[in-house]
Amino acid sequence: MTTSGETQVCLDETPFYHCYVRCVRRAYLCGEDFSTGESYDHRKQWIVSRLKFLSYIYAIDICAYAVMSNHYHVVLHVDKSRAQSWSRTEVVERWMQLYKGDMLVSRWLKAPATLDEAQRDAVYLKIETWRERLFDIGWFMRGVNETIARMANAEENCKGRFWEGRYKSQALLDEAALLSCMAYVDLNPVRAGMEESLDTSDFTSIQQRLAELARKKRQLKKHPELAERTEKQVRLKADLKLDNQPEAPLMVFDGSSHTDVHVALPFTEQDYLRLVDETGRVLRADKRGAIPDAIKPIIERFGIDPKNWLEHVQNFSRRYGRCAGHVVRMRAYVERYGLRAAKGVGVSSFLYKGFN
Incomplete structure (x- = not known):
């Protein structure tokens, strides 16, 4: 177990963690500089490529990611047993x-x-x-953030901090918390009003998963925006000389055809993609509380109350502190590690069915 003021990693409790970090002063150091008009969007590709490269080296899987102009989110799975088998x-x-x-x-x-x-x-x-x-999230995140900071400072020929302090992390204590957090991360561009669809949500894991699925079914041409955005990122990787760098695939879903995988996300690809797509449509339409009947069974399967799903996905990071999950799990977590009262206990009681 490693701890700091902002970070709590307890593998005995859960192998899943949501990590996020902001650029210093929340500046748009990975997007467009509005004062000069210069674009730093290529730095988003730096971050994505670095995350995937380190996942290739470490015994840490990437479940979801979203790189925005002034911050990024990543949901990680620590595979301690894999590291111990090396x-x-x-x-x-x-x-x-x-x-x-x-x-x-x-x-x-x-x-x-x-x-x-x-x-x-x-x-x-x-x-x-x-x-x-090699299965320590602190070392993993340091390997991302320090490298990106050095690259950005070298590009601008300057010195100084790039990130707003250490990264923050949230322990995802159960499947409902994992599902909610992954959807929150994947919907970041749509939720922020930066993009209209998942297909155009660049530098996100949901866009990557949709492109991989369409390519697997040989249907990428049927999704012109997705195909165009994907090809643009392929060209960007080549321009940045990152196209030959090894990368780990995203963590697979339950029921995957990958025979060499011994651990997977606890829901199917079909359910997850449908859930995120339908949730994104509701968020774009601003139909607060209007959850389609088609996805209610998916939500309820994880003990989540559908009527509170939207609010939860929209504000996950702000609603929880060091951990997220069922009230019982959160309280046990706090007591076990001698922490102060866990932020989000009240919110959790509304998310899970049977508490309201």
Whole structure:
């Protein structure tokens, strides 16, 4: 478990976390500079590519993401058992793709017989430290934010902070919290009035999932806006020389055809995409509380009260503090880790059926 003033990661409670961070002074350092008219939209691709590259290295899956002009959100899944299954050699190979190695570890890789017992013990201890860091959200987020800050400062030939302090995180304690938070993240551009549809919501996981599904069904041409936006991002990655960088796929859904996956999101792709699409349509139409009958069974399946779904998805990040979930789970979480009363307990009692 790692803790700080803004961050609480407790893998014994949940492997799912919502992380978010804002640009310093909430400036639009990843969008258009309204004073000069210069666009920094390409930095959004920097962030997306960095997230996916680190997910490829770390035992951390990306469930959802949305990169906006002055902040970004990402929902992460920590796969501790995967990191523990790696051989020592694999841990070293992964770590050294990101950071400088260690002379003694390098010797162990090339000629292990040249090391005495004390040296081998030191190497093994170092490798176990690296292994723990490779499923640590703090190290993962640092690897994103510090790299992007350096790239932005180099681009502008300046020094200074790029991000508004440390990232913040929320523990997602149950499936309803995970579902709500992922929908909240994926609907960020629509909810903020920046985009009209999921197809045009650039630099979001929902757009990526829709494009991948359309491509799989060979139907991308039937979605011209989605095809155009996707192709534009492909060209941008090439221009930024990021097209050859390895990337992890998004975390798959339950019922996926991927046979090599041992853990998946606890809902189907069809249900999730339909839920987000229908919710987005209601948000755009500003029909407060008008949840379509077609998606009510999906919402109710997770113990969520449909009449409070919209408000919850619109304001998830503001309604909760360090954790989100059923009232019982939230109170137990607070008591276990000696925290002050959890922000969002009252909101949670309205979201879940049977409390109102």
